[in-house]
Amino acid sequence: MAVEEVLSDLKKKIEEKLPSGTTISSVEFEGPQLVVYTEEPKKFADNGNIVRNLAKALRTRIVVRPDPKVLMPPEESIDKILKTVPEESGVSNYHFDPDVGEVIIEAEKPGLVIGKHGETLREITKKIGWTPKVVRTPPIKSRTVQNIREFMRTNHKERKDILKSVGRKIHRGCTSKDEWVRVTSLGGAKEVGRSCFIISTPESRIMIDCGVNVGSDDNMTPYLYVPEAYPINQIDAVVLTHAHLDHQGLVPLLYKYGFEGPIYCTPPTRDLMALxxxxxxxxxAKEGKRPPYASADVREGLKHTIVLDYEEVTDIAPDIKLTFHNAGHILGSAVSHFHIGDGLHNVVVTGDFKYEKTRLFDAAVNRFPRVESVIMESTYGNSNATQPSLQEAEQNLQNIVNSTLKKDGIVLIPAFAVGRSQEVMIVLEDAIRKGIIPNVPVYLDGMIWEATAIHATYPEYLNNDLRKLIFQKGQNPFLSECFKPVDSNELRQKIIEEPHPCVILSTSGMMNAGPVIEYFKAFAENENNTLVFVGYQADGTLGRRIQKGWKEIPISTREGTHVVKMNMNVEVVDGFSGHSDRRQLMSYIQKMKPRPERVYTEHGDERSCIDLASSLHKKNKLETKALTNLETVRLV
Incomplete structure (x- = not known):
């Protein structure tokens, strides 16, 4: 059936199910959702069940939009909105888009603008005709969030055309009588870096992640030229599990080489991805290397990005539905559940996940309506790869900070901007608030403050305890006065030239670049200072050399090579990893509901992937296999 016929058929079905006297003017696909236009938005707003019942009956996501001719002028609309929402909601901005009849309301407390079961939103629609959408006013000003929101508004017309095209492809109807499902590994199998997989059916091809291995010149990119991925414009969609570069760093390259399809990810993943x-x-560019793509390609990717919240079931191809679930790894990270065909097969792709509640996130989800195959990470899949508990890690860090500060020393923590930094920040803030460690400044340098601002924008993606603290008690630990962003070279120089007891969190996490080098050069010779590693240090990095005990560290500068004498203490605090350790990986599968039929391992060195696959087979009597790059496995 042609798309026009499908739309015509849907319009008739909707009209049949509408309450008497309620009319619609047209229907259109936009991305995965069906948009219903009406000259009577008030009638839909009066009855909150209309859309819910339609979505259930038609088994698709439905959005109701007002016909442009019934919209109230923006100035009058703002006045009505302010009279409708509680003053304490903290409305800070409005953006009206007449093309889609939407008003985006920025508010400090979006829940108060939404109201119980969406009642306040419906009240707004009844009064002004516009469809209100609410976004959170970032409590910490974020250039990234601000720029992305502005970019999406500016390019709304082009984006609408993109979404229409995507919607028509999703709802094009199935044509093949054959039924099969295959998975091809294009990167990230028996290795860490350049994660990329393709799920293929007779109808569609979905790419999951497209990462870059920043630590390797030889194996930097996935095998994007093989038949399963080529031509790139034949891929239906890209699904991103999370924002780390080894999972999404080459997505803009796809647009450079002709991909025109959508990217699906969570809202925080989109923002962190662009950052x-x-x-x-x-x-x-600073290292004199040629970047694989330009900022224009990043913007093109943003235009094609469709964000989905956790637990939101969405059609992404004629025969595939996608649902994201919390993965507990970093902000917005998702375990991706693919429902293929009419109940034919269900695949869970874990991405990177943490099967344990942390200071930031709830444990990764492992309960699904159905699951037959699991493709899972194996970073710590080796039989001896166990991590200390988070409680031990926190206590260890507190002890190190206290003993250093007693000597009037400085604690320097190299950290990755996204995930690890915020975990350590929460631990330090909690310890300072409770008097466990002295109230000293905690300086945040590099991208850490910007990444933290994005975390503060999306508190609904944090764990239950943090959400309660932020929403119910009005306490946001990220806004603590102990945190001091280093937002200028002048401040960095002042910290270096006027040393005082403090904690410095700085990128990069493996000390191969970034402002951490400046601090290291300044503070390494003083034996009262401490360098604390909270993350993995790869071979060949400066961090690994220091861990090995080098006492003279050569550092390249513009003036030549500078040798730093290493006298400061070096400590390693394990346990802050965003990955599951061996016990958690085993437990994740053992406790999965329903029990899967087979498990494929990836994202770990060869030994870890094979060891985990073998152990899962022995322990659970499951079919298991460690995937290999360029291999295609048939699931059905």
Whole structure:
């Protein structure tokens, strides 16, 4: 059936199910959702069940939009909105888009603008005709969030055309009589870096992640030229599990080479993705390397990005539905559940996940309506790869900070901007608030403050305890006065030239670049200072050399090579990892509901992937396999 016929058929079905006297003017696909236009938005707003019942009956996501001719002028609308929402909601801005009849309301407390079961939103629609959408006013000003929101508004017309095209492809109807499902590994199998997989059916091809291995020149990119991925414009969609570069760093390259399809990810992943991609280009240029894509390609990717919240079931191809679930790894990270065909097969792709509640996130989800195959990470899949508990890690860090500050020393913590930094920040803030460690400044340098601002924008993606603290008690630990962003070279120089007891969190996490080098050069010779590693240090990095006990550290500068004498204490605090350790990986599968039939391992060195696959087979009597790059496995 042609798309026009499908739309005509849907319009008739909707009209049949509408209450008497309620009319619609047209229907259109936009991305995965069906948009219903009406000259009577008030009638839909009066009855909150209309859309819910339609979505249930038609088994698709439905959005109701007003016909432009019934919209109240923006100035009058703002007045009505202010009279409708509680004053304490903290409305800070409005953006009206007449093309889609939407008003975006920025508010400090979006829940108060939404109201119980969406009642306040419906009240707004009844009064002004516009469809209100609410976004959170970032409590910490974020350039990234601000720029992305502005970019999406500016390019709304082009984006609408993109979404229409995507919607028509999703709802094009199935044509093949064959039924099969295959998975191809294009990167990230028996290795860490350049994660990329393709799920293929007779109808569609979905790419899951498209990462870059920043630590390798030889194996930097996935095998994007093989038949399963080529031509790139034949891929239906890209699904991103999270924002780390080894999972999404090459997505803009796809647009450079002709991909025109959508990217699906959570809202925080979209924002962090753009932040890290632009930083990747910037760092490559500073190191004299040629970046694989330009900022224009990053913007093109943003135009094609469709964000989905956790637990939101969405059609992404004629025969595939996608649902994201919390993965507990970093902000917005998602375990991706693919429902293929009419109940034919269900695949869970874990991405990177943490099966334990942390200071930031709830444990990764492992309960699904159905699951037959699981593709899972194996970073710590080796039989001896166990991590201390978070409680031990926190206590260890507190002890190190206290003993250093007693000597009037400085604690320097190299950290990754996204995930690890915020985990350590929460631990330090809690310890300072409770008097466990002295109230000293905690300086945040590099991209850490910007990444933290994005965390503060999306508290609904944090764990239950943090959400309660932020929403019910009005306490946001990220806004603590102990945190001091280093937002200028002048402040950095002042910290270096006027040393005082403090904690410095700085990028990069492996000490191969970034402002951490400046601090290290300044503070390494003083034996009262301490360098604390809270993350993995890869071979060949400066961090690994220091861990090995080097006492003279050569550092390249513009003036030549500078040798730093290493006298400061070096400590390693394990346990803050965003990955599951061996016990958690085993437990994740053992406790999965329903029990899967087979498990494929990836995202770990060869030994870890094979060891985990073998152990899962022995322990659970499941079919298991460690995937290999360029291999295609048939699931059905």
């Amino acid at each position: 890290l991609q632009l930083d990747y280009i910037d760092v490559a």
